[in-house]
Amino acid sequence: MVVMGQSAWLNCSYDLENEELYSIKWYHWNADSEAKGEFYRWIPKDSPPGQMFQMEGIYLD
Numbered sequence: 001m002v003v004m005g006q007s008a009w010l011n012c013s014y015d016l017e018n019e020e021l022y023s024i025k026w027y028h029w030n031a032d033s034e035a036k037g038e039f040y041r042w043i044p045k046d047s048p049p050g051q052m053f054q055m056e057g058i059y060l061d
Helices: none
Strands: 024-028 037-042 050-052
Touching: none
Parallel strands: none
Antiparallel strands: 024 037, 037 050
């Protein structure tokens, strides 16, 4: 959980056990906000593999 107005560092670390990664997707949900949904995805086979989606209150660096 992140306090509104504070920044956070997100990291995905998972042992694939010799399997291939298909995708990583991050979502935002806040019961007090209209802004809900996917804000970032990483699909290694896509070009470019990373894609950001604009969402109120989410700022990616």
